[in-house]
Amino acid sequence: MGKILGIGLWVCIVTLGAVYGSIYLATAPAGPSEEETKKAALELVRGEPITIPVLGGGDVSGYFLARISFMMDKEKVKGQALPTTELMTDQLFTLLVGNKMVDIANVSSFDVNAFREKIKTEMNTRLGEGMIDQVLIEQLDYVSKESARKAAAGGSAPMEKTTVVEGEQVEEKPASSGH
Structure with missing residues (x-):
């Protein structure tokens, strides 16, 4: 029993x-999801603040104040022979100078997603396909020529600007510039 x-x-x-x-x-x-794996393979490369003149009627009518950063493939960034940030700034300036990007009279009609896609496409064409995964617009403001002159003359009032895109907050992590 x-x-x-x-x-x-x-x-x-x-x-x-x-x-x-x-x-x-x-x-x-x-295991890690596909999105987490993709995110781990990307690196934030901060763009420099740039001022882009807006040309109209053979004269400068104002300026865009821009800061655009990128999520880039880590492995491809390491393979760059030139400094990535400077290369991106040059390409952005080439892409945007003289280009009628925004109708200042009707800022609400600006298509942010199409703008990001155009930058991504043009940058990947120059830097190599798949280099840029995501475009982050940190700042995109417009300042008229008159407002810039007043501010340069030492006016006490803050410089008048038109915010074209509300900037995205980007983590302040030091990014490698490919060196």
């Missing part, structure tokens, strides 16, 4: 252990 009771108790313990083990393994955390 004692042996049968011992064997029954043993079978119950083994069964409970097997059920516990299978539940534990079934609810084990999955």
